[in-house]
Amino acid sequence: MSGTTPWISWTILAPLAGATLSVLVARRAVPIAVIASAATIVSVAATVGQVASAGAVSSAAGAWGAPLGITLRADGFGALMLATFGVVGPLVSLQAIGRRGGPRARRFLVLWLFAWASLNALALSADVFNLYVTVELVTLAAVGLIVVERDRRALAAGLRYLLLSLVGSLFYLMGVALLYAATATLDTELLGERVTPEPASWTALALMTAGLCLKAGLCPLHAWVPPAYTSAPPAVSALLSGLIGKAPYVVLVRLWVEVFPGSLGGGAARLLGALGALGIFWGSLLALRARRLKRVLAYSSVAHVGYLFLFFPLGTAGAWAGAAYVAVSHAAASASMFMAVEVVERSVGHDMLDATKGVAHRRPLTFVALGLAGMSLMGLPPSGGFVAKWLLARAALERGEWWWAAVVIAGGLLSAGYVFPILRGAFAPQRRSPELRRAPRHAELVSLSLAVVALALGLIPLRLMALLKLAGRS
Amino acid sequence: MHELRMGVALFLLLMLLPGLARAWRGPTLTDRILVIQLFGTCGVAVLLLLGGDREAAALRNVALVFAVLAAVTVIAFVRFAPSEDVR
Amino acid sequence: MSVWMLYGAAAIGVFSAGVFGAFGATTHVVRRVLGVNIMGGGVFLLLVASARRAPSAIPDPVPHALVLTGIVISVSATALAMAIARALSVTRERDSPAPPRDEPPR
């Protein structure tokens, strides 16, 4: 790849270098993290620009190239995920910088930089074993983030998440072993050419899919999700639900679209779709019954993972655009909601559903953020969530499979059922103004900016769609 | 020569089975530590036998590492295992 | 039948035992971690066994390198799991006033 600047590699090396340095110079961790984040954002923006103007960009690590070496490849999908990580992640991490760099904030920043590097690496990797290694880095960094406050419930949730994740990874790795034994390559593109319909490949696909579904929290394998998302610090929950939870899905899509394109829309894909639909209903029902704001958001994340899986049975370009849009808009909306809940919890002292009472008047920014992000979660126009669901439903109707569209619409109605109570509490008339504690101002601003991003995704969908089409698949 | 070495290696490997039975039945921590020691020593011997022929002389290095780390394991076992088990 | 098949079959047996340890046996943290490590051992054995199918004298070095990477990763994960387990046991109920809503993995 001579001639063009290798921005694609810097998106991984810049956060890694920043993380390394801030471990070494712990006292200056915050400024180092800020500089590294800025460098990473520039690299991400440049990579996305290259992809938008010239199509897929790639770089062969060590100049070896497949099958001997590992290739980094940014296609439309990769660029889209890079952009998502690069917008939502730094915004969420701002809250740690706002805390003036206590030891917790330093730990958070270092682990986040590692997580960011691994997420970017995951979005760019075109090698099934390298994907395993990056997924493990994502997992360990995520567990580190969950347990960073050493709270007992967070420790228990982190341990559970770690163990289940490891089991999932090993199923995936077993699949990698079978694929390599059958085809002597690990590169996704070469695998796509060499994989033949034989027992080893199907077994590999099944093992890898099962492992990744466990890690993605697809219903009924979602039991680890609520404890992890509710006991971690809010900023970590925002990262987990918004970004890190999407990582296994990215790998899964690479697998199904690039390595096994023939299986999209088939029986196994329909099973995944059905589990997705189950997740939409079950997650939404549990969210309806939940009494704590964080639980509502955690179950809502389970439901949104379900939408992502509707892509597999449909398998069309339209469905793909819809699923990718769900991923991006949920990342922004969910992170915004978690940050807003942080403000509410800090102001009121708890996160029960009625905690939002009085927030509308005293914390208008947070209320606006809750409203805008809630619109996106519900799929009301003109939000990113609306475009996502509309694309999915349209793709289903185009294929004549109306039941998937019905699932999408029913899921939207159910989500209205659990988002409205959050907002309604804020409108409730109050005899006397409740005593509010000081809440972090920057968390309010972060939450609002993320909510605006979620909304903007619905207003400027065409440019993103152009990026998606460049993927040139499905 | 190869046959002889492999034969001896096999014999040593089979001799581990009673050790395994002792490990399974215990009942005391001391039994288990001794089994680990036995496996360490036997492992070194088998590795040396395997490394004796072929071009796999590097197996002797493995035997070396084996010998060092088996000691670490024993130390860890003595340190961490529940003390009430030592009878 | 060749040697690699012998070890390949053994690898699957080891992997299954590991799955049982991770999911089915007593639900204790250390047992689960043991199960996960054994699952990994099964996968590694399959990789190394399949590398032995090479017609030449030298086995395929790539799976060996993958296994080395895999072993190091599973040690890292094991270390983190054990550290959290130790921290949990030290933290006891005393440190968290409210009873835990989510049961720790047993």
Added chain:
Amino acid sequence: MSLVDWTLDGVLAALLPLIAWGVVTAASLDKAIMLFIVLGFVSALAWARLDAIDVALVEAAVGSGLTGALLLSALPAIQPRLRRPSSLARRAGVGALLAGITIWLGVTTLRLPARSGGLAELVCENIEQSGALHPITAVLLDFRGYDTLIEVAVLLVASLAVRAVQRPRLRPGRRGEPTSEPLASFLNLLVPASIVIAGFLVWEGSHAPGGAFQAGSILAGCGVSLQLTGERPALRMTLRVRAALVLGLAVFVALAGAPLLRGHDLLDYPRPWAGPLVFALELALTVSIAVILVTFFPGAPDRPEPPARAADSP
């Protein structure tokens, strides 16, 4: 292949799943852990039989030795909450599922192509241009060096996370009981021997089985022994220790980033320098891996907290 060879392989291949099964069904945890360590020994023999000498080295050091010690490290803390078997229905369900998976995977494995060179030939063709003459080192640090870069990051993240969850008051090293005479003399022997062996293994790595991970884990084994016996306190996060922790990753990131500045791909070592660069990288990695592995262990064995009764009673 003679009959003796076949029998040897057969016994090893039969022992592995048997011992693995023993680990997951053993009635007590210390028995399970001990069998796990034994499993490590037996797998090291299997790696040796399969000509995977590097894997055998790492397995002997990291796989069974340090992992076994790690599992043991949690034992005193968790011991009280032992032996809660899961329900019979769950066991039966998992058992049936497992039988299915085993047969299915077994059949699939046996139907893999019987002869396949994999990438062996390609590795041999390109090894002259790589930074090492030993194929596995070449794959680890050159052909698939990017994997190893991420893997070193995994190690460092695990180390940071372990430090983060350790209770602050457990961090300063507590000196254990006085070391007994034979143990002391053993340690006196162990330290210099480990350093020599580690140096030898790094050197070997450039042309024969060996390398940073093997050497690093030997050093770590020595460090852990000193720490467990109370000879040395647990590592404190001084600047020197932090520098040692990040050295490997820092050198790796620098080696990955430097070619980018010259318009090449990442990790594209300037070819005449590939050998020395890879060797320098190995040295840096050895230091970091040794220190990181030591940080995985608690300073001294955690004892469970004294029962809270003492504090509660008036």
